[in-house]
Amino acid sequence: MKRNFLFLIFILLFCFLYAKEEIIVPRLAAPPAIDGVISEGEWDKAIIIDKFYQTSPGDNTEPSEKTEFFVGYDDKYLYFLAKCYAKDTGIIRDFHCSRDAIYTTDRIFIFLDTFYSNQQAYYVGANPNGEQADGIVINDIDPSIDLFYESSSNITDYGYLVEIALPFKSIKYKSGRNVSWGFFLKRHIPHKNEEITCFPVKRGGGNYYDNYGIIKFENIPAKMNLKLIPAVIGNYTENEDKLLNETGTETNFEPEMNIFFEPNSNLTMKATINPDFNIIEADALNIDVNNRFPLFYTEKRPFFIEQTNPFYTDINIFYTRQIVAPEWGAKLSGTFGKYSVLGLAALDEKAPAERFFDEEDFEGKSEDTPFVFTSVARKLDGGDSRIRLAGALRKFNEYENFVLNLDTNFRITNEINFEGQLAASSNEELDENTNGYGYATELNFYNGTWFLHNFAKGLTKDFTADLGFISETDINYFKNRIEYQLHSKTDEDKIRYMEIASTQAVKYDYALSDVMETYWEVMLGGIFKSTFEFWTGCEMMKIDYAGKDNHVYYPWLCVEYYPLKFLGGEIVLVGGENLWYGDEAEIGDYRKFETTLFVRPTNNLDIEFRQKYHETVSFYIARTYEAKVKFQFHKNFWIRAILQYSNNDIFVYDNKSKDIALYPLFTYKPNANTAIYLGATRNEFKSKPLSQRELLEDTQDTMYFLKISYSFDMM
Structure with a gap:
């Protein structure tokens, strides 16, 4: 009897220690206006969350700034208000950004595990200008989806505030009476490298969703949603076949139809007819020289x-x-x-x-x-x-x-x-x-x-x-990595995070009869209080290529520094020796130099420069330069231009190539499915890696396009 009693006490103590905090979300009789202004009485019935924890750099310590969060709902929307206090409002990072690009500004995020699955969650967020970032979280953050929600923000005398209204029809969720969702709030203060959350976060292993609390609703109605999203696309394409040295042009003007049907909050069906699947945003400029396998x-x-x-x-x-x-x-x-x-x-x-x-x-x-x-x-x-x-x-x-x-x-x-x-x-x-x-x-x-x-x-x-x-078959690949991590404990610590790591890997053929490649890397680095990051290490490899073992090594250094609200940059330096993947295996001295510079002269203007220089002496020099300029008129309206230049000298093929391209893009996007795009992009088809080709690209298409889409909510 005594043993059973002690066991019961242990179970109760375990449940108490690991129980999640529950928050009852009240139903609001009148919806608040999402206008960036707190009108008298409109948030009085919402529940207030005002206990927050500094989870970085501190370990669940007292935050440096006060935060208050208000939550409520009705049959159509979830409503959120964040009051973010700042002792010095002049250093709030509030420059304008396009959607999903607010990660260098002050910002707040709401995470919702709408099926209480402990496996994935939606997130929605906004910065002091009301500009949005959203997506899903599984193992990592995926910003590729766009949810429709309203947001409005304002700089105040105490800091800034953010109002958000998230329609239930924008997400999939568990409906019914007495429903529980996973719930988490996060505030970022970038000039301090500080993260603030509404629940303590355990450092170490375990499911990160265990840190979530629970929000409970008395009754969430099921939904039925039907959207028709027609679009028209006009484009003019210039085609260039570099293998055949032929050029051509093509003009198209075609309709498109997208249908989204959700018979309930658990199920979604989508169909698209005659879709235009050109990529509105051009792919990043990558160096495709001496790559053994295709780029992803x-x-x-x-x-x-x-x-x-x-x-x-x-x-x-x-x-x-x-x-x-x-x-x-x-x-x-x-x-x-x-x-x-x-x-x-x-x-x-x-x-x-x-x-x-x-x-x-x-x-x-x-x-x-x-x-x-x-x-x-x-x-x-x-x-x-x-x-x-x-x-x-x-x-x-x-x-x-x-x-x-x-x-x-x-x-x-x-x-x-x-x-x-x-x-x-x-x-x-x-x-x-x-x-x-x-x-x-x-x-x-x-x-x-x-x-x-x-x-x-x-x-x-x-x-x-x-x-x-x-990318390759007939392999057995084994890798292990060991890391020692040192986390800061308080806001006063100069080193916010430090890591020492070693990675070992070996690649065999599938029969385990031949060693194709061995790899070893040692590295160390850290993140410092002054928004400065420093990482260095060395990679060493033995590669079986062209019938012999080839030994190469790459000492490297990476530095990131963002000293000011409007200025920051990154530098990557790599040296050592590199293998040329030609008809024969040859090794040359290797130099790699990459820089990135971010300049924000005003809150509306964002300028980014990227440069890459890769050289294996006596074999090739590959250079790329990219400038991106974006002017944000409004959170729904911006103009962006990308200028890309590449210059490659492939000495072993006696081949030189130069290419310059300008990709302008005008965007008006009031919500996720209603938009106007006017701009240019490029598609390249590479039939095999460069080491097996004679030219840098096989075919190249430059497309100038106009796309207009509109979302009709049918139910």
Whole structure:
């Protein structure tokens, strides 16, 4: 009896120590005006949150500034008011920014785990000008989605305030009576490198969502939402084929239709017809010289960006930029209790056969090519773990490529997390059918001071994922990393964060008979109170290439400094010796110099300069220069121009190339789905890495475009 009593006391004590704080959100009889002004009585019925913690640099210590937060709701909206106090209002960083670019200003964020899943959350935020940043958080922050919500801010005599109204129809959520969501608030004070949160944050391992509190609603109505988003697109394209030395032009003017239907708050169906999937924002300028494998570019096209059930795995079997020019697309995603589903289908217009086949019989052929992807996931262990099954299909004529995937994430303890993946592929070609297999595992330990990372991945030679991004096959790759971290404890500490780390890796062929590559890096660095960061280290590699072992090394230094509200920059220096991936393996002295300068002469004007210089002596010099100028008239209206210049000398090929391009962009975007774009962008197709090509690009298209879209809310 005594033993049972003590056990009961232990359980009650455990629940008390780890219980999440609950906040009852009141229903507001009259909605507050989102105008950046606090009118008398409009926030009186909202609940007030005024206990905050400094979680960086301090460890749940008293914040340097006071913060008050107000929360309420009605049948259509969630309402938030943040009163952010500042002892010196003159140093509030309040320069104007476009959407999702507020991360150098003072700002507040609201995180909502709307299914109380302990796995992912929406976030919405704003700065002192009411400009917005939003997205989802899974393992990392993903700003690619755009939610519709209203925000308005104002600089006051005590600091600044932010008002936000988030429509329920903008998010997916658990509805009904006595509903609980995960909830978290964060304020950033950039000139102090300070983060303030509404709940204590445990440094170390565990699920970060364990730091969230709970907000409870008496009753949230279910929603039904139908949006029609027509658009018209006009473009003029200049085509250049550098292999054939041919140029041409093309003019198009086409309609587009997007349909969003949500029969309830758990399920979303999307369809797009005749979509224009050019990238409004040009890709960043990268150096593509002496790369052994193709470069990876992130997805930016709105239809493909998934907010509910994003799919990421170490073996990348789902890379939507493989769908280049779809005639149509359809997508379904939803959450049903412990299960979540994602399905996507698209028809890629006139996909060239050379993307999928090497046989000469396919040379010059193209077909409308369907792609299909599906996944089903189930939560385990209260939401901290999951298991997921997925499949991907590409069909070109009668030839198919199919990939089956099983992956899991399992939290063993608060400090230890395991991820695993198994994948199998079947690929049909003209003369043969091949099967391939792959695996990946990741085991991490983190307790706030020590971080231990172990990773393994293997792919057989014939593994093929045409809807994925697979840079190489016939490998077994093993990596481990150990980090020692030192965190500041108070606001007075000069060093905010310091890290010492070592990474080791080895790559074999799949049969484990040959060592293809070994890697070792040691590094140290830190973040200091004066917005100064310093990192240095050395990478050492042995690479099996062209029949021999090649030893290279790269000592490096990275410095970031943002001393003033309107000025900051970064410098990267790398030296050592580098391997030239030519017909033969040759090594030359290596120099890499990259700089970035940010200048903000006024609150409305943002200027950014980037320069890259890469040289392997006697083999090549690659230079790129990029200037980006943006003038923000209003949070919904801005003009941006990007000037890019590249100059490459490939000595071993006796080849020189120069390219200059200007990408202007006029944007008016009152919400996520209503917008006017006028500008230019560029698409490049590279059939293989440069080490296997004679020119820097195979084809290059410059597109001048006008796109107008409008969102009609039908229900």
